[in-house]
Every structure is written in C-alpha cells, then in structure tokens.
Amino acid sequence: xxxxxxxxxxxxxxxxxxxxxxxxxxxxxxxxxxxxxxxxxxxxxxxxxxxxxxxxxxxxxxxxxxxxxxxxxxxxxxxxxxx
Numbered sequence: 001x002x003x004x005x006x007x008x009x010x011x012x013x014x015x016x017x018x019x020x021x022x023x024x025x026x027x028x029x030x031x032x033x034x035x036x037x038x039x040x041x042x043x044x045x046x047x048x049x050x051x052x053x054x055x056x057x058x059x060x061x062x063x064x065x066x067x068x069x070x071x072x073x074x075x076x077x078x079x080x081x082x083x
Contacts, residue, residue, distance in 0.1 A: 028058055029068045036065070037074045 029036065036049055044052070046062045053060060069075050 027068060029053075029060065029065065032056065032058065033072070036069060037072065040069060040075070 032053065035052075039049060039052065046066050049065050050060065050062050053065070
C-alpha cells in the first residue's frame with residue numbers, strides 16, 4: 001500500500017512540475033533594451049547608462065541596470081562587453 005502511495009505522489013509531483021509556469025515580470029528597462037545593449041557594446045559604463053535613462057525619464061539604480069544586462073542573451077555572447 002505504501003509503495004502505491006509513493007508512486008501516486010511521484011506522479012502528482014511530476015504533473016505539478018509540468019504545469020508550473022515561471023512568472024515573467026515586465027521590467028521598466030524592457031522598452032530601452034536595444035538602446036542599452038547598443039550603448040554598452042559601444043563602451044558605455046553602467047553610470048553612463050543610468051544617466052542616459054534619467055534623460056529618458058527612467059530613474060533606476062546602477063545595480064538594476066547591471067543585473068538587467070547580465071540576464072540578456074545579447075550580452076552573454078562574446079562580442080558584447082558586460083564587465
């Protein structure tokens with residue numbers, strides 16, 4: 001009886017994992033994605049990007065910009081500079 005319950009529990013957990021979705025929150029930096037990647041690839045520092053965003057009425061901290069760029073697929077390639 002206990003092996004049947006363990007089997008059912010494993011089956012239920014497997015179904016839950018397949019139906020579980022990752023929640024995607026929209027970042028306020030998403031609208032500036034292309035510009036941020038282009039500026040960073042051209043050699044802009046994180047401070048430069050923060051100043052540029054403030055001109056465009058988006059006030060965020062430098063750590064926010066750095067974490068956002070670190071997660072982008074364009075910045076993971078070898079030709080884009082992140083550090």
